[in-house]
Amino acid sequence: MATPVVTKTAWKLQEIVAHASNVSSLVLGKGSGRLLATGGDDCRVNLWSINKPNCIMSLTGHTSPVESVRLNTPEELIVAGSQSGSIRVWDLEAAKILRTLMGHKANICSLDFHPYGEFVASGSQDTNIKLWDIRRKGCVFRYRGHSQAVRCLRFSPDGKWLASAADDHTVKLWDLTAGKMMSEFPGHTGPVNVVEFHPNEYLLASGSSDRTIRFWDLEKFQVVSCIEGEPGPVRSVLFNPDGCCLYSGCQDSLRVYGWEPERCFDVVLVNWGKVADLAICNDQLIGVAFSQSNVSSYVVDLTRVTRTGTVTRDPVQDHRPLAQPPPNPSAPLRRIYERPSTTCSKPQRVKQNSESERRSPSSEDDRDERESRAEIQNAEDYNEIFQPKNSISRTPPRRSEPFPAPPEDDAATAKEAAKPSSAMDVQFPVPNLEVLPRPPVVASTPAPKAEPAIIPATRNEPIGLKASDFLPAVKIPQQAELVDEDAMSQIRKGHDTMCVVLTSRHKNLDTVRAVWTTGDIKTSVDSAVAINDLSVVVDLLNIVNQKASLWKLDLCTTVLPQIEKLLQSKYESYVQTGCTSLKLILQRFLPLITDMLAAPPSVGVDISREERLHKCRLCYKQLKSISGLVKSKSGLSGRHGSTFRELHLLMASLD
Known part of the structure; x- marks a missing residue:
């Protein structure tokens, strides 16, 4: 039995x-x-x-x-x-x-x-x-x-x-x-x-x-x-x-x-x-x-x-x-x-x-709404839950069967239930299908299916525009250039001001890139600062931050005043870049700066040491100016608050 x-x-x-x-x-x-x-x-x-x-x-x-x-x-x-x-x-x-x-x-x-x-x-x-x-x-x-x-x-x-x-x-x-x-x-x-x-x-x-x-x-x-x-x-x-x-x-x-x-x-x-x-x-x-x-x-x-x-x-x-x-x-x-x-x-x-x-x-509210998006990641589940309009009420998932319990004596089943799923990384959304009254269904597992009527888009289409405004019904290689031009003209509609800003930013970046190709990092940063456009400074720092060996003491003297501006910016990405750059400077150069300032004066003339001492004094003055700002923001909650608290601890030796 x-x-x-x-x-x-x-x-x-x-x-x-x-x-x-x-x-x-x-x-x-x-x-x-x-x-x-x-x-x-x-x-x-x-x-x-x-x-x-x-x-x-x-x-x-x-x-x-x-x-x-x-x-x-x-x-x-x-x-x-x-x-x-x-x-x-x-x-x-x-x-x-x-x-x-x-x-x-x-x-x-x-x-x-x-x-x-x-x-x-x-x-x-x-x-x-x-x-x-x-x-x-x-x-x-x-x-x-x-x-x-x-x-x-x-x-x-x-x-x-x-x-x-x-x-x-x-x-x-x-x-x-x-x-x-x-x-x-x-x-x-x-x-x-x-x-x-x-x-x-x-x-x-x-x-x-x-x-x-x-x-x-x-x-x-x-x-x-x-x-x-x-x-x-x-x-x-x-x-x-x-x-x-x-x-x-x-x-x-x-x-x-x-x-x-x-x-x-x-x-x-x-x-x-x-x-x-x-x-x-x-x-x-x-x-x-x-x-x-x-x-x-x-x-x-x-x-x-x-x-x-x-x-x-x-x-x-x-x-x-x-x-x-x-x-x-x-x-x-x-x-x-x-x-x-x-x-x-x-x-x-x-x-x-x-x-x-x-x-x-x-x-400003209207602009925020235009910049907000609802990106469908899984068309099959979305259609099942939200799209049926001909029924009195949405059927799934409301009337789904109860979740089955794994048997207590089946260790393998219980272990499988507790295993993390291979959920997608939502930072890089997979292509989703266009939202239509009856959109094509994407199967979660490979199966012989007919090709969708349209090419899947990587992001949800802008409100008021159809996917056909951006993509052809059939891929024709010789028409690719024409399609790109049509798409760009549609994208530019109603965004003249933004296009002017982006064009100006692109021109400024070309100027900095021309200097960058000479291999002189300090001059490249100086040219970005001279343009007086923080967005260009942020773009350049995001590159320099990826390779710590590019940082030198004279580069710090140029960047630190810009970091102070970034930390006070209303844009989250600017603040994040500023924090990353400041952390790199503190970790690489703060011990050198404090040691140089604490060392006794040298006997005789040492021009290289005098130059290095001058740069250290300048950096120290700039860091002291930034430390008050970092301290005031260390009480914030959330991700940035913890970042500022870490920077505040790193800057403790300044006092």
Whole structure:
């Protein structure tokens, strides 16, 4: 008689390389539980289908690391906020940028879509909360009250309230129509990282770094209960869809809680480390975590988890006393949200003392939208998820079968499930097909297929132009030159100013190149500096930085004043080049400079030594000037902050 196969309660589903650099944020689509959006230090937002190895779509436009992402409930819109304070909204079905929203003065820490109206709420490190009308690109309200960064925002299920959690240890509840705070919930003793509304009742849950979860009654505006003793900071919580329990993503475990009275129903061991987000699909809980450039997904079979009752199964020996549940758990203890049958009306404007603000779209916003792109990386998955228009609702991935669990006694299967996938390097996107109502499908594995009707393009086509404007239907070698000319004329349309800038830059680079061919690096750099165009200096330094042997002491005296300008530039690439050059100079020449300046004066005449001493003094003076700038920027967060902190340490010997 065959032994029945025992399946797991929780297992690792997949690990992918999500970005070319570190992952900085991620979120699961709550509608399907199978759509994943990731934001990275490479300034991209990538879209994935859970348990599939290839990126569906890559969204570009941000110029600084993406700090926060959020999908709306139908999973047709995505919003992403960056380290610089800018917000971008993309339409996933149309594969294009929808809106650029500017106004915050610091990192975007939290975002949420209104459940009915076309509004987005944003919370920032500048302590402000803003409500945006994405139809008009305007800020409808600005809510002030928090004293530190706003880490989480959630709209109530009926769309009337907004809950906010912040590093100032408080949770606040805002009335959207009145534009003011309804109540403040104190009690946490650490930064509050997450808030979630109960799906039906007037109940709010908040999780904090103080290792507690608090439940708040939204009728009486008081605490209902408090779960204490979490194994670490609480960063992700999720109510069961029917509201029977709350899931908490803890360090390497999932905990299931009730709140009246507070009790732990179950603890499931999951080796997911610090889980970043949770979602539910087909009676399975999906958890995602990230480390550096990798993202891992995990599954918990909720049919094997205790979610109600008095019995607590705790494999880590939780010895807290078991409390009895309410007499009639099916009867709600509080009011139930009344959800409108149609979309909610636009929030009303309030008087001037409501601290609201309004702004109109600018030409800068329009330019940002033109520079933003939605690049389809996997046409087959994209068409399957976003393109069907003739059905009442998108079928996949919403109605997909549950993720199968690997058998516990099959080590090979479990090992395969944990093995990282060979996901593509999104920094170099593969060619994608033109977005059409019924585009050709690209197979993921080699198979005899008919050739596509058009030649695949390397990037998504510009909005308003067809691929046929750029590429011929059939490759004809003798017409290649004519096609290039046609393509260039199309590209130049509407970009006269940019063409003038690029032509001037090309002319300047030709001038520098002519000097470079003589082999005199110092004179080449001098000519680039004399042109007074930082973009040319950046291009030249990017070449010199690749070969450290090209650097000499006299070259440093010319480059250091330019580095100071680059470090103060608003362009991220200029700052990065300046940091790289400064690091090379410090590593190669700072010991020489300090030794020369500390050495006793020489006896007699030594012209070469005098020249070298003069250059060292000049470099020292320039480095001292730069050190104050480096110190002021070392407090920044993110990638550049760590770079400036490293430079600050290297420059410590100057003092």
